[in-house]
Amino acid sequence: xxxxxxxxxxxxxxxxxxxxxxxxxxxxxxxxxxxxxxxxxxxxxxxxxxxxxxxxxxxxxxxxxxxxxxxxxxxxxxxxxxxxxxxxxxxxxxxxxxxxxxxxxxxxxxxxxxxxxxxxxxxxxxxxxxxxxxxxxxxxxxxxxxxxxxxxxxxxxxxxxxxxxxxxxxxxxxxxxxxxxxxxxxxxxxxxxxxxxxxxxxxxxxxxxxxxxx
Amino acid sequence: xxxxxxxxxxxxxxxxxxxxxxxxxxxxxxxxxxxxxxxxxxxxxxxxxxxxxxxxxxxxxxxxxxxxxxxxxxxxxxxxxxxxxxxxxxxxxxxxxxxxxxxxxxxxxxxxxxxxxxxxxxxxxxxxxxxxxxxxxxxxxxxxxxxxxxxxxxxxxxxxxxxxxxxxxxxxxxxxxxxxxxxxxxxxxxxxxxxxxxxxxxxxxxxxxxxxxx
Numbered sequence: 001x002x003x004x005x006x007x008x009x010x011x012x013x014x015x016x017x018x019x020x021x022x023x024x025x026x027x028x029x030x031x032x033x034x035x036x037x038x039x040x041x042x043x044x045x046x047x048x049x050x051x052x053x054x055x056x057x058x059x060x061x062x063x064x065x066x067x068x069x070x071x072x073x074x075x076x077x078x079x080x081x082x083x084x085x086x087x088x089x090x091x092x093x094x095x096x097x098x099x100x101x102x103x104x105x106x107x108x109x110x111x112x113x114x115x116x117x118x119x120x121x122x123x124x125x126x127x128x129x130x131x132x133x134x135x136x137x138x139x140x141x142x143x144x145x146x147x148x149x150x151x152x153x154x155x156x157x158x159x160x161x162x163x164x165x166x167x168x169x170x171x172x173x174x175x176x177x178x179x180x181x182x183x184x185x186x187x188x189x190x191x192x193x194x195x196x197x198x199x200x201x202x203x204x205x206x207x208x209x210x211x212x213x214x
Numbered sequence: 215x216x217x218x219x220x221x222x223x224x225x226x227x228x229x230x231x232x233x234x235x236x237x238x239x240x241x242x243x244x245x246x247x248x249x250x251x252x253x254x255x256x257x258x259x260x261x262x263x264x265x266x267x268x269x270x271x272x273x274x275x276x277x278x279x280x281x282x283x284x285x286x287x288x289x290x291x292x293x294x295x296x297x298x299x300x301x302x303x304x305x306x307x308x309x310x311x312x313x314x315x316x317x318x319x320x321x322x323x324x325x326x327x328x329x330x331x332x333x334x335x336x337x338x339x340x341x342x343x344x345x346x347x348x349x350x351x352x353x354x355x356x357x358x359x360x361x362x363x364x365x366x367x368x369x370x371x372x373x374x375x376x377x378x379x380x381x382x383x384x385x386x387x388x389x390x391x392x393x394x395x396x397x398x399x400x401x402x403x404x405x406x407x408x409x410x411x412x413x414x415x416x417x418x419x420x421x422x423x424x425x426x427x428x
Contacts, residue, residue: 039255039348126348132404133344134253139405147406158425167425174407175397175416176425182400183392189403190346191353192361193388202389210424211372211381211390 026052027059028073035070036123040131040138045069067138070128071145077121095153101161102204108154109180109200116188116195129189151177179207240266241273242287249284250337254345254352259283281352284342285359291335309367315375316418322368323394323414330402330409343403365391393421 030051034043045066049056063069082093093111096104115121132139151174158173167176180203187193244265248257259280263270277283296307307325310318329335346353365388372387381390394417401407 041253129404130344130347133347134340136405143404143406147404151406165427168427171420171425172416175413176420178397178400179393179417179420179425182396183389185404186392186396186399190343190357190361190399191350192357192365199389202386203393206385206390206393206424207421208424208426210420210422210428211385211393212422212424213379213382214424214428 023052023054023058024062027054027062027069028076031066031069031073032077032124035127039127040070040135043070067141070124071141074124074128074146077124081115081118081121095157097157097160099164101157101164101166102208104157105154105180105204105208106197106201109184109204110197112184113195113197113200116184151181154181176207180204237266237268237272238276239290241268241276241283242290245280245283245287246291246338249341253341254284254349257284281355284338285355288338288342288360291338295329295332295335309371311371311374313378315371315380316422318371319368319394319418319422320411320415323398323418324411326398327409327411327414330398365395368395390421394418 027048030048031043034047034051038047043066045056045059048066048069049059052059059069063072085093096107098104116125128138128142132142154177155173158167158171158176161167162169162171162173167173180200183203184195184200187195187199193199241262244262245257248261248265252261257280259270259273262280262283263273266273273283277286299307310321312318330339342352342356346356368391369387372381372385372390375381376383376385376387381387394414397417398409398414401409401413407413
């Protein structure tokens with residue numbers, strides 16, 4: 001769920017004029033606002049263009065489809081959040097590897113809790129997640145471009161823990177990470193329970209040490 | 215995700231005539247078909263009535279809203295599946311308690327894999343799950359009536375395991391069950407990976423024994 005390190009596969013060619021930068025920002029804002037307000041199916045390139053105050057050809061010149069616009073709008077939202085954090089003196093996001101696996105996982109999951117509870121992020125994320133449930137093609141694009149790259153950071157951290165002897169060598173890290181990432185995702189997606197720092201800390205402790213007595 | 219033991223809070227009053235039983239079945243079928251085809255927002259009482267060949271007053275007499283119709287159509291679908299299984303000589307579903315926690319959890323999760331991959335179940339489930347992501351009120355109804363009662367069966371089984379000394383006494387069963395239930399749910403909801411018997415078996419083993427060396 002941490003999306004800060006995901007990279008778009010194709011960025012629009014950098015345009016040096018201020019005006020097109022302003023247009024791009026307006027298009028991102030319009031796309032995120034529309035998908036929050038009317039949902040993914042009713043969000044159209046025409047609607048985004050009208051709201052952003054640009055011609056729809058401007059959008060088609062940069063992006064082949066609304067899915068691509070939204071994907072980049074999302075990546076941009078994450079980048080903006082990182083830049084804001086940097087301005088506030090925070091270090092840029094990197095998946096920590098302090099040698100204390102539990103602490104590192106809790107740190108990242110707590111940041112994800114903050115992100116999931118961020119109102120700017122919530123409405124467009126929900127609209128896109130909902131569409132992904134019934135639209136496998138769109139879901140697959142967002143998973144491969146946004147979610148999976150974040151999950152791979154957990155894979156790397158768990159592999160490092162295996163090298164350090166902190167995780168059993170026979171464990172598949174890609175499945176293991178789901179023991180703490182998926183419960184948080186399901187609570188958020190399906191409203192099955194509250195999410196909090198204490199909750200994700202508990203997930204990490206249960207996953208690392210198991211439910212059976214030692 | 216196992217929905218067989220969930221009970222509706224208000225069943226329509228049993229009507230002894232064959233005709234109204236036939237109408238009710240037609241309404242359920244129409245509701246499930248429509249939500250699969252056009253999604254939850256575009257499914258209306260009028261549309262269900264037209265497709266079922268009944269007057270919309272017939273529907274309003276039995277159910278206050280489309281959410282209630284769909285909820286009962288879903289419960290009915292689960293009951294039909296149980297009846298079919300019984301006819302085929304299978305025992306009615308009960309969460310097993312053989313004393314072997316891992317085996318019991320794997321048994322139930324494998325049944326859930328079958329259910330999630332059942333084409334009759336998939337389209338309406340996805341349509342409703344997608345709506346629940348963006349419509350907290352609807353999501354909450356489906357969670358409280360359908361999902362949470364199933365999850366409580368895991369809670370009971372884990373409590374029994376705690377009494378038997380097979381699960382650590384300080385574990386919260388309501389959180390613990392998410393370590394194997396939520397990964398399966400997220401893969402199904404978000405298309406983040408394939409689901410199979412082998413996968414759920416692995417989740418149970420990881421959750422029970424933990425990721426760290428023993």
